[in-house]
Amino acid sequence: MxxxxxxxxxxxxxxxxxxxxxxxxxxxxxxxxxxxxxxxxxxxxxxxxxxxxxxxxxxxxxxxxxxxxxxTTNETFFFRDAIHFSALEQYMGKQFDAKREFKIWSAASSSGEEAYSIAMTVHAWAAARGLPLHTLKITGSDIDRSVLRHAVEGIYHRWQIERTPADYRTFLLRHLEQGGEDFFSIKPHIRSMVRFKRFNLTEPIPFIGTLDVIFCRNVFMYFSQDLRNEIFTGMHRALKPGGLLVMGLCEPLPASLLLGFTSMGHAMYVKTE
Ligand SMILES: C[S@@+](CC[C@H](N)C(=O)[O-])C[C@H]1O[C@@H](n2cnc3c(N)ncnc32)[C@H](O)[C@@H]1O
The missing domain is CATH 1.10.155.10 (Chemotaxis receptor methyltransferase CheR, N-terminal domain)
Known part of the structure; x- marks a missing residue:
């Protein structure tokens, strides 16, 4: 009825x-x-x-x-497409400079799992080398207010943890604390590395040449080709020279858009000019 x-x-x-x-x-x-x-x-x-x-x-x-x-479709999970997180570690090895801020943007972060996975990855990488953590700045953004509230809260149900790729589960659990039988929250040392804000990707991207890494995964598929081109141009402008753009594995960029980037495979691109 x-x-x-x-x-x-x-x-x-x-x-x-x-x-x-x-x-x-x-x-x-x-x-x-x-x-x-x-x-x-x-x-x-x-x-x-x-x-x-x-x-x-x-x-x-x-x-x-x-x-x-x-x-909106908010499907996401911790360490989704894990290859991107190992690539991020390698990228840090080449580009991280402890003397300046290292800025990463998770551009359609949904309920926060992607931004927190990034934070856990770079935290572990820097901590293993005794490098300072305060220069690592991660921003997560989304158009949807309800998922942003969830991200800020940083509390996840057991089933959201169980979707994590098996290789990453122990690592993830190290950065979570259990609160009640079925819920886990992000520990403060990771929570404090990430800030969340509302941002609509149809609007002009405010950063200019200041970002080291952008994750923009599993959202382009919902957009028209014209809008994808616009966002892509904005992201190119937002990255520093040598900056890394990570797209969804099912959303690699067409060759016609690759001017100014070198493809690293697996839908990852480094800004060349
Ligand atoms: C499928 S989720 C992807 C989450 C995460 N990036 C991942 O790959 O797991 C897509 C997200 O894009 C967001 N989104 C859709 N349209 C948007 C827009 N115009 N601006 C910003 N975010 C948008 C949705 O709210 C949703 O949370």
Whole structure:
């Protein structure tokens, strides 16, 4: 009965699609895709149809943020695509200079697992060499406020830990403390290395030539080619010469975009000019 009440007609689809694609860059596969994503929100509000929802979204500016939370895909886990974390260690070996800040941006960090995996990796690397840690600065950002709240909190359920690649599980557990039977929190020495903030990748990237590493993984697939090109240009500008860009393994850059980068394989790129 509920599913029938939440059917979306073409006019409703066109309005919501345009609004949400404009704000997030996310493209929808069609009416059903968007209706499935939003119907939970309608149920949560006790609304029976999309006309009422559209009236609400026009009336209440804050509802747009909830709609954005409903349409994002936040799938992530600790040490996802582990090859990128071993590559980060190697990169640190070549580029880290204890006399200056080393800045890393996790550009679609979801609930924080990626940014904390980065922090654990660089922490272990620097600590093993007796190098100072205060110069390591990690920023995680996302468009979705609810996942950012989770990231800041830094508390994860057992099942979120169990998804970690087996080789990294013991390492991860060293940086977590158990709080209750099923929950683990990030220990303060890692938590303090990362700050989180809201950032929408459709907006101009504010950094210019100041970043050492950018992780931008598993988000390009939702964007149009034009938006990908724009973000990619912004990321090139944001990196220092020699900076490292890490994309999702399923989102390698087309050769036409590689000007100014050298490919390192596995969807990683070093800025050459
Ligand atoms: C699939 S998760 C990827 C998380 C992590 N990077 C990883 O690879 O595990 C994609 C994230 O991109 C975020 N996202 C989608 N559109 C965005 C936008 N326009 N600006 C910033 N973040 C966005 C979503 O909220 C979601 O948390």
């Amino acid at each position: 509920l599913a029938a009440a939440h059917e979306m007609n073409e006019q409703q689809f066109l309005f919501l699609q345009q609004l949400l694609t404009d704000r997030t860059g996310i493209r929808f596969r069609g009416r059903d895709h968007l209706a499935i994503k939003l119907s939970r929100r309608l149920r949560c509000l006790g609304l029976s149809d999309y006309d009422r929802y559209i009236a609400l979204i026009r009336r209440e500016p804050d509802e747009l943020a909830h709609a954005i939370e409903a349409v």
